[in-house]
Amino acid sequence: MKNIAIIGGGFSGTMTAVQLIKKASSKLSICIIEPAGQLFKGAAYNSYSDKHLLNVAAAKMSGFADQPEHFLNWVMAQDTYKTKDRELTSNSFLPRNIYGNYLFSIWEEALQLATAKGIEINWLQNRVTKLNYSSTNITLQLDNNTNVTCEKCVLATGNMLPRNPLIHDSSVLDNKNYFQNPWQLSAVINKPKNLPVLIIGNGLTMVDTVIGLTEYGFKGTIYAVSPNGFNILPHRHNGIQYKGLDEELIDGLTLHQIVTIINRHIKSVREFGISAEPIVDALRPKVQKIWKNLSTQEKQQFMSRLRHLWGVARHRIPLHIHDKIQTMRVEGKLLVKSGKIITIQENSGVFQVGYWDKKMNEKIELQVSSIINCTGPETDLSRVPEHFLHACLNEGIISQDPLKLGIAAETTTYKVKDQKGNTKHNLFTLGSNLKGELWESTAVNELRLQAEKLAEQLLLENQ
Ligand SMILES: Cc1cc2nc3c(=O)[nH]c(=O)nc-3n(C[C@H](O)[C@H](O)[C@H](O)COP(=O)(O)OP(=O)(O)OC[C@H]3O[C@@H](n4cnc5c(N)ncnc54)[C@H](O)[C@@H]3O)c2cc1C
Secondary structure (H helix, E strand, O other): OEEEEEEOOOHHHHHHHHHHHHHOOOOEEEEEEOOOOOOOOOOOOOOOOOOOEOOOOHHHOOOOOOOOOHHHHHHHOOOOOOOOOHHHHHOOOOEHHHHHHHHHHHHHHHHHHHHHHOOEEEEEOOOEEEEEEOOOOEEEEEOOOOEEEEOEEEEOOOOOOEOOOOOOOHHHHHOOOEEOOOOOHHHOOOOOOOOOEEEEOOOHHHHHHHHHHHHOOOOOOEEEEEOOOOOOOEOOOOOOOOOOOOOOOOOOOOHHHHHHHHHHHHHHHHOOOOOOHHHHHHHHHHHHHHHHHOOHHHHHHHHHHHHHHHHHHHOOEOHHHHHHHHHHHHOOOEEEEEEEEEEEEEEOOEEEEEEEEOOOOEEEEEEEOEEEEOOOEOOOHHHOOOOHHHHHHHOOOOOEOOOOOOEOEOOOOOEEEOOOOOEEEEEEEOHHHHHHHHOOOOOHHHHHHHHHHHHHHHHHHHO
């Protein structure tokens, strides 16, 4: 019997297992290794708050590319939504926890199918600490000192914790009131009333954290410091399908040409009083192809000059959440600053933070009770020595793309590439590990397709 191990039980790992179960026609053993206490949800869909919403409308969140209404149908069958209007629900941004429950229901159904097909499933609540590679099999060492040996292994390790700020005295980052993991409840509870809280970062996780702090009773001032301090945007034109780019964005264009075309289209829709969002949405399905065709130099230019703009345009929030954030800003409860953290010191439970304020062009000192790191997942594996992928990188089993955004891999077979650029026939990856290859490789609409194609690949190789 062939056996496959999947490291990580978030959306990517779960859906790869589900697709394997659906598509398998011969005996198979699947082992999923995931340390999280909650089954199969990942950081995104296992939130401490029901106020944390999906950033994609329900109509576009099906777990299966070939059944676009699968999530919506599931939602409409739940007691809380049975009486709600279907059209309204389909355009709504539902709580992420509901999506976690949906994933769990998909998994339960898949388990039944696995039993009927005689597919063996093992779920291990462990962390992989070491991957020992050979071309015939792969042995995974777990944190309970046991081993799992498999013929094929999928790296579905998803989102890493954010990178710590680079400061002189890094021991301060061991303080219990510095939170490298912004997605845990402890980051937002029990804050003293008399001191502000500092959030590093100004994106979607900042918004989640502000919502979490407010929900758990924090009434003080919140600072959010990020390099650009861009305003986060709401979803305003949900549903407009802009087709104007289709003919112009042909293969072989340089980054400069692409940006010129896009800017021209943005200008033309603005004449109708419409912002850039429909253009960004129309661009989204083309991004992977465009990225693959860019040179390394162009990718570097994108990262240094356009990445933050793209991030703001692409990561939008529901309008009512945006209103709440804006109200807090107007009331002075949320102060968004553009700058760079330079120093952090701690004395008697108070952090003294110095940041270079871009607008004021001077160093500003803040006193805060907690620091919550919302800068987004780390992608450079050389900076995460505690993770087994770091050792894989050092041993040359895997390699990174030149920009260190993910793991180098073939994007048609999902096989990872070693240090010499050779593909490993029995080691695969998907999801955010493919960011360096595809740039956009994070959202459900991308991952569901990858999980399906990867399962086909794993089974094809098994024959
Ligand atoms: C807060 C948040 C909200 C999001 N909201 C949306 C949304 O609304 N819509 C959307 O389309 N996308 C959203 N996303 C994007 C999201 O990344 C994907 O939708 C999806 O959840 C990613 O799943 P994943 O399995 O690839 O990664 P993850 O969910 O990060 O799962 C990876 C898993 O691997 C495990 N793992 C890591 N290392 C090891 C190890 N050594 N041993 C064993 N297991 C390990 C981790 O414990 C983790 O559970 C959101 C992301 C975040 C972080």
